Amino acid sequence: MQNASPVLRGGALALLAAALFGLSTPLVQRFGQGLGPFSTAALLYAGAALVALFQRRGAGVEAPLRRSDAPRLLAMVAAGAVIGPVALAWGLQRTSGASASLLLTLEAVFTAVLAWRWYGEVLDGRVKSAVALLLAGGALLVLDQGLTGQVQLLGLLAVAVATVAWGVDNTLSRGVAERDPGQVVVVKAALGASVTTALALVWGEPLPPLPAALALLAVGATGYGLSLRFYLLAQRSFGAARTGSVFAFAPFIGALGAFALGERAASGLLLAGGGLMVAGVLIHLAEDHGHDHDHEAMDHEHAHTHDDGHHLHSHNPMPAGPHSHPHHHGTLHHSHPHAPDVHHRHPH
Numbered sequence: 001m002q003n004a005s006p007v008l009r010g011g012a013l014a015l016l017a018a019a020l021f022g023l024s025t026p027l028v029q030r031f032g033q034g035l036g037p038f039s040t041a042a043l044l045y046a047g048a049a050l051v052a053l054f055q056r057r058g059a060g061v062e063a064p065l066r067r068s069d070a071p072r073l074l075a076m077v078a079a080g081a082v083i084g085p086v087a088l089a090w091g092l093q094r095t096s097g098a099s100a101s102l103l104l105t106l107e108a109v110f111t112a113v114l115a116w117r118w119y120g121e122v123l124d125g126r127v128k129s130a131v132a133l134l135l136a137g138g139a140l141l142v143l144d145q146g147l148t149g150q151v152q153l154l155g156l157l158a159v160a161v162a163t164v165a166w167g168v169d170n171t172l173s174r175g176v177a178e179r180d181p182g183q184v185v186v187v188k189a190a191l192g193a194s195v196t197t198a199l200a201l202v203w204g205e206p207l208p209p210l211p212a213a214l215a216l217l218a219v220g221a222t223g224y225g226l227s228l229r230f231y232l233l234a235q236r237s238f239g240a241a242r243t244g245s246v247f248a249f250a251p252f253i254g255a256l257g258a259f260a261l262g263e264r265a266a267s268g269l270l271l272a273g274g275g276l277m278v279a280g281v282l283i284h285l286a287e288d289h290g291h292d293h294d295h296e297a298m299d300h301e302h303a304h305t306h307d308d309g310h311h312l313h314s315h316n317p318m319p320a321g322p323h324s325h326p327h328h329h330g331t332l333h334h335s336h337p338h339a340p341d342v343h344h345r346h347p348h
Contacts, residue, residue: 010237014246017230022253024223025100026261029092031215036205037093041085042196043213047220048228049189052182065179065187072175073187080169081192082199085224087162095155096258103159104251105138105277110167111244118171127242130283134248137276144269170231170244177235185228189220245280252277 024044032040065073092100112131176184208216234243252274 010234011246013230013234014243017227018247018250019253020223020227022250023257024219025254026258027219031212035208037086037089038196038200039205039208040089042193043216044220044224045081045189045192047217048225051221051225052185063179065183069176072172076169076172077188077191079165081188082195084162084165087158091155091158100159103156105248106163107166108245108248110164111170114171130280131245133276133280137273140269140273144267174235177232181229181232185225249277
C-alpha cells in the first residue's frame with residue numbers, strides 16, 4: 001500500500017478503521033449489559049492500550065511524541081477517551097445497538113466541518129457529495145429504526161453526544177497523525193483507561209464479571225486500539241475531513257453486525273441507506289485531485305521515504321524504507337495527484 005495513490009491508501013485505511021470500529025458497537029452493547037458506563041469505557045481503552053504496546057516502531061522509523069503535544073493529547077483524552085465512550089456506553093444501555101451504530105454517522109459531519117474550520121481543508125464538490133450521500137444513507141437507516149419503534153430518545157441523545165466528542169477528537173488527532181501511531185494510541189488509551197477507572201471507583205460501579213471484562217478488552221483492542229491506529233495512518237494520506245467521511249461507513253457495518261447478532265430483520269430502508277453509503281465511499285475512493293501547486297519551505301519530522309517526490313534530501317548512506325528524522329523542505333513547484341496531507345494544505 002506504500003506505493004498506492006494517497007487517495008486509495010488513505011481510503012483503504014479509513015475503511016479498515018471503520019470496519020473495526022463499526023463492529024465494536026453492537027459487541028459493546030451485548031457485552032456491556034448491566035455494566036457501568038465508566039467501567040465499560042475503562043475496559044475498552046485498557047484493551048486499546050495493551051494492543052498498542054506491541055505496535056511501537058521506534059524513533060528511527062516513526063517520529064516520537066513531543067512535550068508540546070501534551071495539551072492536544074489531554075484534549076483528545078477528554079473528548080475521545082472519556083466523554084465519547086462513556087456517552088456511548090450509557091446510550092447503548094437505553095437504545096438498540098443498530099440505532100446507536102447508525103446515529104454515529106453524525107461523527108463524519110462534525111469531523112468534516114471542524115477540519116475545514118481548523119485546518120482549512122478543501123471540501124470540493126466531490127467531497128461534499130460524498131458526505132451528503134453518507135448522511136442521507138444514515139438518515140434512512142435511523143428512519144428505519146424509528147419506524148420499527150426501536151429508537152429511545154435519551155439513548156440516542158447520549159450517542160449523539162459521543163459523535164460530537166469523537167468529531168472533536170478526530171480533528172485534534174490530525175495534529176499528531178505524523179507521530180508514532182503506536183505511541184499516540186498507548187498514551188491516549190492508557191490515560192483514558194486511568195481516568196475512567198478512577199471515575200468508576202468514585203461512582204461506585206460494581207466490578208464487571210470476568211467473561212464480560214475479557215470480551216470488552218478484546219473489543220477495545222480491535223475496535224478502539226487497531227481502529228485508531230489505522231485512522232491516524234489514513235489521516236496522513238487523506239486528511240481529517242476525508243478520513244472522517246469514509247469512516248462514516250462504520251455505522252452501516254455496525255448495523256450489519258447487530259443484524260448478524262440477531263437484533264433485527266433487514267428492510268428496504270436498511271438496504272437503501274447502505275447503498276447510499278457505499279456510493280459515498282466509492283466517490284471518495286474515485287477522487288483524482290491533481291494540479292500545479294507550490295510547496296513553501298518548511299522544517300518538520302515524520303516517517304517518510306525518498307520515492308514520493310517530496311523528500312529530496314540525501315543521506316550517507318541512503319536508508320531503505322520508511323524512516324524518521326527532522327528534515328528540511330525547500331520550495332518546490334510540481335504537479336501530481338494528492339490529498340490534503342501534511343504536505344498539501346495549500347488553498348484552492
